Amino acid sequence: MIRVENVSKTFVLHQQNGVRLSVLQNASLEVNKGECVVLHGHSGSGKSTLLRSLYANYLPDQGHIHICHGDEWVDLVQAPARKVLEVRRATIGWVSQFLRVIPRISALDVVMQPLLDLGVSREACAAKAARLLTRLNVPEHLWHLAPSTFSGGEQQRVNIARGFIVDYPILLLDEPTASLDAKNSAAVVELIEQAKARGAAIVGIFHDATVRDRVADRLHAMGVPS
Numbered sequence: 001m002i003r004v005e006n007v008s009k010t011f012v013l014h015q016q017n018g019v020r021l022s023v024l025q026n027a028s029l030e031v032n033k034g035e036c037v038v039l040h041g042h043s044g045s046g047k048s049t050l051l052r053s054l055y056a057n058y059l060p061d062q063g064h065i066h067i068c069h070g071d072e073w074v075d076l077v078q079a080p081a082r083k084v085l086e087v088r089r090a091t092i093g094w095v096s097q098f099l100r101v102i103p104r105i106s107a108l109d110v111v112m113q114p115l116l117d118l119g120v121s122r123e124a125c126a127a128k129a130a131r132l133l134t135r136l137n138v139p140e141h142l143w144h145l146a147p148s149t150f151s152g153g154e155q156q157r158v159n160i161a162r163g164f165i166v167d168y169p170i171l172l173l174d175e176p177t178a179s180l181d182a183k184n185s186a187a188v189v190e191l192i193e194q195a196k197a198r199g200a201a202i203v204g205i206f207h208d209a210t211v212r213d214r215v216a217d218r219l220h221a222m223g224v225p226s
């Protein structure tokens, strides 16, 4: 589902005397259907940089990121913005530890939006959003409130529900359990296991060793030439 070939990324800090940070050097990675690969390496080894590149948030200086999108392969390094948006809408789900809250939009609406965007009926979207929020222990009295005042853990669970509302073929998870307690981490682990069982290819960053050991089929060592 994902084929990363010889990706390199150097950040140039223009406002700090043009200092150059070479973060990824010839990184290569393949992820198959139903597999969860966990990026592993010390702080600063480039885990987030690689994950963001897989969502085309960062543009590598060289290399290729081939994504299986329906019946075609798209290289996110070369693809025009329109294609990147199409791939994100249908193929790649992104769950970070932070929710981008939008004033006055209820938690339920935030969660169901990606599925609505694919043309699914509002009733079906609302029903699926409610199921996910229930599984993630977000109390029902919060569903119709805007999440801007929610606790960190509540916001994170709304974000996770939003990331899992569409059965994306690819999921990118950036520390999805960072501020969750054991019960809620277990609910997220279950969602990940279910996604793998339906064939999703998953790449994640998990600092929590217990969660990592549960979900990882393979660790991808960062900073080691592959």
Ligand SMILES: Nc1ncnc2c1ncn2[C@@H]1O[C@H](COP(=O)(O)OP(=O)(O)OP(=O)(O)O)[C@@H](O)[C@H]1O
Binding pocket: 011, 012, 021, 023, 041, 042, 043, 044, 045, 046, 047, 048, 049, 050
């Ligand atoms: N947008 C950016 N501009 C400049 N430098 C950046 C940028 N993003 C990341 N870096 C640098 O790239 C290096 C790798 O950062 P990255 O966040 O990918 O590491 P990480 O392995 O995810 O670390 P952590 O485990 O601490 O989150 C760091 O030295 C960081 O300062």
